């Protein structure tokens with residue numbers, strides 16, 4: 397008999413993918429420009445020119461046998477050192493290469509981390525709305541995902557809800573900021589209160605609760621006044637799961653890292669767990685060419701001004717049409733209140749206007765829809781009459 401759970405996971409498509417496939421079909425029927433596909437979070441701006449230049453230079457000037465060979469299981473030492481030095485310079489930490497583990501993107505960073513720390517039955521608390529794969533990753537690692545609702549209306553961290561969810565089985569709290577699907581950035585106050593709560597609960601219980609920060613969108617922040625706190629500066633038992641998929645527009649190349657805070661007393665054990673989980677999952681040696689690439693372009697970001705332009709245009713138009721929008725400070729997602737209580741029905745109705753929106757139910761935030769605005773600015777402009785017509789269709793009922 398096969399593993400039923402995995403066969404099931406392989407057969408059911410996420411509703412986001414389902415919608416994307418529907419969009420492809422619809423585009424073939426009525427033309428590419430007439431379908432407004434806001435379903436997927438695939439970067440729409442190219443990687444920075446420095447990426448191409450570095451790749452060409454690396455390929456032309458590196459011995460191919462060395463370049464394409466295995467690196468250390470945890471990643472090339474000089475790559476890890478370069479990244480550790482960069483994090484230290486940016487966030488005043490004191491990481492070394494031995495705190496970093498190179499991965500195939502944030503998905504691998506998360507699965508490895510969860511497998512490193514969870515025992516069967518352990519609970520991982522996350523804040524809704526959240527990336528749906530968290531449930532898959534946590535359960536695969538033997539844990540149980542507990543979602544607590546974010547603050548009503550802003551989707552910041554609701555500490556009271558978190559308090560109620562903490563239990564003797566809590567092993568980790570998993571946060572994602574800038575957030576997919578809301579685009580919300582958790583500020584300093586959010587993080588400080590979260591950490592205070594975790595400490596107040598874990599200390600008297602003699603527990604070790606880890607704070608995991610999933611950071612594929614760290615660099616996608618639109619205003620210089622918006623700060624994304626670095627969790628290692630707030631909490632010692634912290635682990636950062638980073639990815640270059642969105643910051644460098646390289647999601648298909650699968651490159652990222654895990655950084656284990658060396659301020660936690662048992663960091664060597666945790667790091668060993670990360671190496672062990674990477675080994676057990678077959679995730680050793682992240683793509684060697686792209687390890688070398690990030691060593692060269694670790695401080696670069698794609699041109700995110702397009703995302704900002706899209707956000708600004710969409711935000712002001714949707715508000716004008718009467719939609720209630722949670723203002724996103726980062727990532728390339730916008731969370732919009734559905735114009736009827738059932739967001740799935742609302743998303744179905746949006747299809748009549750060729751708007752492909754993802755119902756918030758998938759992110760455990762019913763009543764909202766997600767718009768992925770990593771699309772061309774032209775598509776944003778073309779889609780505005782459809783958003784207006786959708787809103788008007790509710791007014792005339």
Ligand SMILES: Cc1ncc(COP(=O)(O)O)c(C=O)c1O
Pocket residue numbers: 437500501502503504527572575576610612639640641647652
């Ligand atoms: C919140 C979040 N975490 C993790 C991932 C996985 O990213 P990666 O492509 O780096 O595996 C995504 C991808 O969209 C995401 O939105």
